[in-house]
Amino acid sequence: MLALPPAIVAGELVRLQTRRHVVALTFDGGGNAEGAKGVLAALRREHVPGTFFLTGHFVQSYPLLARVIGRRYPVANHTVNHLDLRRLSTPGVTREIIRAQNMILHATGRDPRPLFRFPYGARDARTLGIVRRLGYVSVRWTVDTWGWMGLRLQSVAGARRRVLDNLVPGEIVLMHLGSSRDRSTIDSQALPGVIKAVRARGYRFVTLAGVHAPRQRK
Secondary structure, rough: OOOOOOOEEOOOEEEEOOOOOOOOOOOHHHOOOOHHHHHHHHHHHHHHOEEEOOOOHHHHOOOOHHHHHHOOOOOOOOOOOOHHHHHHHHHHHHHHHHHHHHHHHHHHHHOOEEEEHHHHHOOOOHHHHHHOOOOOOOOOOEEEEOOHOOOOOOOHHHHHOOOOOOOOOEEEEEEEEEOOOOOOHHHHHHHHHHHHHHOOOOOEEEEOOOOOOOOHHH
């Protein structure tokens, strides 16, 4: 049987702790929403769940979309303004997280706790500690499709290939709802092929809804 490597590194979730053949699709909404319609259509058409990491700015800019996402899927905290939290003071980091939490709850009807993702994946011991104290677990990813890089550096086929090349039980896939700087929506276009290929390998899809925040030391 395939050995199960540690899924939590420094208190962060990088893949689900399971040997079951499951994949968690996660979608970051921090910029525009140009690929969101295609993502939601593919998930709905194929009856596939996903988990959405949203910023306060995103739900404020796209309130109807946020409400649609909240009706169907688990949501998670991606801060208010998608800033590098390492550059903020401790009160500033705390405000970014708590304010986003309230904005997401108001816009989607769902509490994003305990799921949190650092913008750019940028974190250190201090910011990780703040996130934990606020009742969150830092969710990273097993694979990033690199769809956000745009067509000069990535392709639809390339994004799909990255998911399959890194396919393991409990894989967490990072995709995006917006377009890249060249206005391409690689992740949205790649998603139907990703779903088909992952299923062909005998995997099914799950959300991160069962993830729990780490216990605080007394």
